[in-house]
Amino acid sequence: MSDTFTTRVEQPGGPVHAGLGDFYSYTVNVDLGFQESPSRSPRRIADDHLRLLRQQFVDPPGMGMARRVLDASSTVILRGDPGSGRTTAACVLLYEVHQGVGIFRELLPGEEEGALTDPGLVGVGDRLLLNLAEADISQWAQARRDLSALRKTVQEQQAHLVVVMPHDGALESHLQPFQADIARPPAMEVFRRHLRLHRIPYEEYQLPAPALDEFLAEEPSMEEIARFADRVRRARAALPVREGFATWCEQSRDARTQWRKEVSALVATRCAAAQRALLFATAMLHGAHADVIHRGAALLLSTLNTPRDETPLLEGKDLAERLEEIGAAVGPDGRVRFDKLDYDAAVRAHFWDHMPDLRHLFSSWTAQSTELVDPHVTSGLRRTVVRRLADQYMRTGRGNDLAFLAQEWSATPTSRFRLEAAVDTLACGLNDPRYGRSLRMLVYDWCKGKRLTGNLAHVLLRVCIDVIAPTHPDQAVTRLHHLARRERGATPALDALCSLAVTSARLRRRMLDRLTRHSTAPTVDARLFLRICDPVALTHPTGAPRPLIDERGVQDCAVAGWAEALVRLPRPQWQPYAQRWLHAACTADKHRDLLLALLVDAAGRNGSTLAVLYSVARAAEPNAPGGRASGAAITERLLQKISSAQGLRPPAAPTEPAPPRGAAR
Incomplete structure (x- = not known):
C-alpha cells in the first residue's frame, strides 16, 4: 500500500475524490450533473417493498399461528416446503409489527456483520429477518446454538425476529415452542390476488381456462404463479378483449413452453445481417417506438462493423415489411411489439445462448443504446434494456460479471446515461438472491481498496444507498465508510453515511x-x-x-x-x-x-x-x-x-x- 494518491480533474465543475497515502491510489471523477435528486431513504424503500408484498400476499395455512407466536414471544421460526412463500410470509409478519421505531433488515451470519450473539446487532424496535432456508447443516447447527442469545437481545430491545428454517431441518425442544408450520396457500387464490392487483375485473377471470388449470396442476411456486399472472395481464393488454380469459392463459402457457423452438426456426430462416439485427433490436427494445427500433438495429450493424447495404433507400423494404418478416408490427401507438406474448424474451435468450462470440458486443450495444438521443428514449426504457441484458448474464450463471460490466461502463469518459446504466446493471445483480451475497462482498473489496478510476466511485455510492442499505444497512455503513475515508473535496459518501447512521x-x-x-x-x-x-x-x-x-x-x-x-x-x-x-x-x-x-x-x-x-x-x-x-x-x-x-x-x-x-x- 505504498502508492501515493493522485487527483485528476477531467470535467469542469465535477467534484473530485482522491484517497489518502495509506490507501491504494485512485482517481474519482463525478460530474455534478450526474448527481440525482435526493432519493428516498433506505428505510422508506424497505417499507414500500414490504407494503407491496403485503398487498400481494394470501395467508397460507398456519399464518395465524405464526402471528400469535410472534406477538407472544417476539420470535417465530417458520418452516415450510420450498415454493410455499416462506420468505414472503416472514417479510409480511415483520411488516405487520412495524412500531414506528427501528428498521427492517436481514441478518447475514457468516458475512462481516458479526455473530448472532453480538448484543449490538439488534437496535430498539428493529425487525429482523434471518433467512436460513438454504443453509447447510453446519450453518443451521450454528444458528440454533446462537438463537437463544439472539432471542434474549431481541426481547430486551423490544424488537421482532422471524427465522426461516430449512424445510428438512430440526429444532431442539427448547426452540420448538417458537416454531410455526406454514403450507402452500391456495394457488388459485394467489393467482386471483395478483389479477386483482393488476386491476382486472372479477368477472373476466371467473371463466373456465384449461391452460390455467394445467399450469396450477404442476404445483408451481408462488413466484411462478406471480409471473404467470403478469403474463395474463400483458396478454389482455395486447389482445382484443373479445379473445377472452382462456386465450390469455393459453398465451401465458405457450410463452413458457413453445416460443424457444419457434425462435430457433425463425433465426435459421432469417440469415441476412439486417434481419437479425432488427430481430435482436426489437427483442431488446421491445415496446419502444418504431424510430427507436430502427435506430437500434442500425446501431447494432455499426457495432458489428457490418458493410452498409448499397441498395437505394426507396428500393429497399420499408420498416413495416421488415418487421412483418420477423413476426412484429407497429401498433396504433407507434410502438413495436411481437405478435406473441413474451416472444421477445425467447429471442433474447436465443441470441445470447447461440451466439456466444457476440455477447461482449451485445453488451457494448446495450450501453450505446442507452445514449441514443431521441424523445422516445425515456429513462424507463433505458433501465429496461439494461435489465434485459442483466437477465441474460444471470440466467446463464454469469451474474458476478455484472460488476465488471458496470466498471467498464463507468470508465472515463462517459455520459450521464451510461453512468446510470452502470448503476442499474450492478443493482440488478445485487438484487438477485443468487448473486447478491458475492456481489456485496465484491463491492466491499472495491470500496475498501480498489483503485477507483473513472466514475466507479459514484456507481458504488449509488448501489450502497439504493440497493444495499434498505435491507443490509450494516453492510452499507461499512462500505460507505471506506468510500468516505477516500474522499477529497465534495463528500457525497460522507453525506450518505451520516444520513444512514441517523436512521x-x-x-x-x-x-x-x-x-x-x-x-x-x-x-x-x-x-x-x-x-x-x-x-x-x-x-x-x-x-x-x-x-x-x-x-x-x-x-x-x-x-x-x-x-x-x-x-x-x-x-x-x-x-x-x-x-x-x-x-x-x-x-x-x-x-x-x-x-x-x-x-x-x-x-x-x-x-x-x-x-x-x-x-x-x-x-x-x-x-x-x-x-x-x-x-x-x-x-x-x-x-x-x-x-x-x-x-x-x-x-x-x-x-x-x-x-x-x-x-x-
Whole structure:
C-alpha cells in the first residue's frame, strides 16, 4: 500500500475524490450533473417493498399461528416446503409489527456483520429477518446454538425476529415452542390476488381456462404463479378483449413452453445481417417506438462493423415489411411489439445462448443504446434494456460479471446515461438472491481498496444507498465508510453515511465505535466523527428507553473521538462542531454537565487545548439558544470543569433553589 494518491480533474465543475497515502491510489471523477435528486431513504424503500408484498400476499395455512407466536414471544421460526412463500410470509409478519421505531433488515451470519450473539446487532424496535432456508447443516447447527442469545437481545430491545428454517431441518425442544408450520396457500387464490392487483375485473377471470388449470396442476411456486399472472395481464393488454380469459392463459402457457423452438426456426430462416439485427433490436427494445427500433438495429450493424447495404433507400423494404418478416408490427401507438406474448424474451435468450462470440458486443450495444438521443428514449426504457441484458448474464450463471460490466461502463469518459446504466446493471445483480451475497462482498473489496478510476466511485455510492442499505444497512455503513475515508473535496459518501447512521441509534453507536476504536485512518475518521457524533441526537432517546449519551460505551467513544479531533484537525475544522456541542448543552438540562465533562475530558490536562475550548465557548455565547446570558452560563460552567481538570479549584457546587415557604425541611 505504498502508492501515493493522485487527483485528476477531467470535467469542469465535477467534484473530485482522491484517497489518502495509506490507501491504494485512485482517481474519482463525478460530474455534478450526474448527481440525482435526493432519493428516498433506505428505510422508506424497505417499507414500500414490504407494503407491496403485503398487498400481494394470501395467508397460507398456519399464518395465524405464526402471528400469535410472534406477538407472544417476539420470535417465530417458520418452516415450510420450498415454493410455499416462506420468505414472503416472514417479510409480511415483520411488516405487520412495524412500531414506528427501528428498521427492517436481514441478518447475514457468516458475512462481516458479526455473530448472532453480538448484543449490538439488534437496535430498539428493529425487525429482523434471518433467512436460513438454504443453509447447510453446519450453518443451521450454528444458528440454533446462537438463537437463544439472539432471542434474549431481541426481547430486551423490544424488537421482532422471524427465522426461516430449512424445510428438512430440526429444532431442539427448547426452540420448538417458537416454531410455526406454514403450507402452500391456495394457488388459485394467489393467482386471483395478483389479477386483482393488476386491476382486472372479477368477472373476466371467473371463466373456465384449461391452460390455467394445467399450469396450477404442476404445483408451481408462488413466484411462478406471480409471473404467470403478469403474463395474463400483458396478454389482455395486447389482445382484443373479445379473445377472452382462456386465450390469455393459453398465451401465458405457450410463452413458457413453445416460443424457444419457434425462435430457433425463425433465426435459421432469417440469415441476412439486417434481419437479425432488427430481430435482436426489437427483442431488446421491445415496446419502444418504431424510430427507436430502427435506430437500434442500425446501431447494432455499426457495432458489428457490418458493410452498409448499397441498395437505394426507396428500393429497399420499408420498416413495416421488415418487421412483418420477423413476426412484429407497429401498433396504433407507434410502438413495436411481437405478435406473441413474451416472444421477445425467447429471442433474447436465443441470441445470447447461440451466439456466444457476440455477447461482449451485445453488451457494448446495450450501453450505446442507452445514449441514443431521441424523445422516445425515456429513462424507463433505458433501465429496461439494461435489465434485459442483466437477465441474460444471470440466467446463464454469469451474474458476478455484472460488476465488471458496470466498471467498464463507468470508465472515463462517459455520459450521464451510461453512468446510470452502470448503476442499474450492478443493482440488478445485487438484487438477485443468487448473486447478491458475492456481489456485496465484491463491492466491499472495491470500496475498501480498489483503485477507483473513472466514475466507479459514484456507481458504488449509488448501489450502497439504493440497493444495499434498505435491507443490509450494516453492510452499507461499512462500505460507505471506506468510500468516505477516500474522499477529497465534495463528500457525497460522507453525506450518505451520516444520513444512514441517523436512521437508527444502533447504527450511530456502531459508527462511533468504528471511528474511535477501530480506526485505520485517524485524521479522516476524526472528520467523520464530528459529523456522526451529533450532541442533539445523542441526548434524544428517539423511542429508546434511554438516550445514547447515557451509555458508558458511547461516552468513551465521544471522549476518544473529540480527543483525536482536537489533536489532529486544525481549529477551523472542529470549532463549528464544538460550538454546536456547547449550544446543545444550553438546552439539554439533564445532560448539560455530562456534555461539558466529555469535552473537557477529551482535552485532557493540556492547558493550551483547554484554553482554546474556553475561547470557543466565549465566541459561541452570542448565538447560544436562549441568548447571550444562556451562553455565558455554559461558558462559566465549562470554566469550572476546566479548572477542576487542572486541579486549580473544585467545581462550584450547584445552587439549589430554596424550598417554598412552609415546606418541610
